[in-house]
Amino acid sequence: MLGDRVSSISDLTSDGLKVYSATGSVDQFAPKCLDLFAGAGGLAVGFREAGWAIVGGNDMSKDASATFRLNFPEAVFFEGSVAALTAELVLQKCGLAEGELDCLIGGPPCQSFSYNNHHRSDSDDRARLFEHYLRIVRGLKPKTLVMENVPGILTIGGGSVITAIRTALAEMDYETTLDVLSAEEFGTPQVRRRVFIVASRIGEPESLLPLPTHRPADSRKLKRKKMKGLKKTVTVLDAIGDLPPLENGKGAQVADRAGITAFSGFQRNARRGIRKLYNHVCHGLTSVNLDRIVHVPEGGNWRDIPRDLLPAGMQRAKLTDHTKRYGRLARCGFASTLLTKCDPHWGAYIHPTQDRTISVREAARLQGFPDKFRFAGESLGAQYEQVGNAVPVPLAIAIGNAVLAHLIQHASANSACGESSNKDSRDSSEPAQRKKAA
Ligand SMILES: C[S@@+](CC[C@H](N)C(=O)[O-])C[C@H]1O[C@@H](n2cnc3c(N)ncnc32)[C@H](O)[C@@H]1O
Secondary structure, rough: OOOOOOOOOEEOOOOEEEEEOOOOOOOOOOOOEEEEEOOHHHHHHHHHHHOOOEEEEEEEOOOHHHHHHHOOOOEEEEEEHHHOOHHHHHHHHHHHOOOOOOOOEEOOOOOOOOOOOOOOOOHHHHHHHHHHHHHHHEEEEEEOOEEEEEEEHHHHHHHHHHHHHHHHHHHHOOEEEEEEEEEEHHOOOOEEEEEEEEEEEOOOOHHOOOOOOOOOOOOOHOOOHHHHHOOOOOOHHHHHHHHHHHOOOEEEEEEEEEOOOOOOHHHHHHHHHEEEEEEEEEEOOOOHHHHHOOOOOOOOHHHHHHHHHHHHHHOOOOOOOOOOOOEOOOOOEOOOOOOOOOOOOOEEEEEOOOOEEOHHHHHHHOOOOOOOOOOOOOOOOHHHHHHHHHHOOHHHHHHHHHHHHHOOOOOOOOHOHHHHHOHHHHHHHHHOOOOOOO
């Protein structure tokens, strides 16, 4: 659909993995990173913005592959299941030696992975994504790695998944730490909490996790002293207020910008380097849903809809249930976590002042994607899905910066002392960026 710069397939492995070679070049002096389970590439955009060279990516989704290749022509792309990917193939196609990769990013989706899941079988590929991830780590030996996941990963199997990952990484000589980071504390206009498991084989991993730069969603929780130095949070209006109005179900994949000037720093940043407006299209609501949402004010939700207009299943719901369903965003508030569908039945995806769902571009802004990042995919649903799946870009930039600082700090220590003295070269007086996670 938008594939003007997309690379063409250069190889098809016997396992059905499509290898697309790079059509652009990377800065040879920049640290190198590879993205597994890349999706559209939210994590990778953040790393690139932080100064990293994205040398490769992998995802099994054709739509995600099309988007990634459109936006990262400099990277080799491996389209297909990670189960078919080998470290040898990555090293060969990306022109890397074992141990040369500076960071492996991307987290295996964990929805289906639970040791408590009685339907889990050894032949279920989805249940084995972590094992494949660790297999690739074993073969590539990256200096550092960053895995993103949903907070639920901390509790599935009574914590056994996390323990299994940390144990496997320790056996490969990595030290690991983890934390739950909140996107709004890094300048994203969205409340979204994600777990980051980070590991290093060149130094203490604590400095791989960034400290918040913005106030939390509920700043009443913070004492005045702690607020010092933190920036004001970014609101929905700051993020999408300059995008032209749309009618329900309308918009265009490519359009000229209507004459609205940017009026926030966030908007000016988002618009940098691109004149056209891509993906400003919204999913059409049925007339039944339109009749419902006209009753919902800014910041309101399903409780504002007359009972007899609600879907049958919700008419019996308690007022305390499903608080975000049929929600309308508030201009001065945050978006709640974007999911893979901007369906009002799932959450708060109604535009603050127009009777329609947010467009793909508005969703992308709420995830911190710059406007020059374009979403491909065979359907509008596929584009929303890629946006909803992504790591918010401002959070990814903060992590990219932290890992880069760690690399610079420890690369110079290692080059002074020799690689073999990695662990001895760690200076215990180095300021740790955050407390060691439990
Ligand atoms: C949460 S999304 C990743 C989002 C990405 N980190 C970003 O920031 O945009 C997880 C991705 O894993 C991919 N995936 C799921 N199973 C896979 C498999 N077996 N092999 C490769 N990719 C897979 C999905 O297609 C999806 O795009």
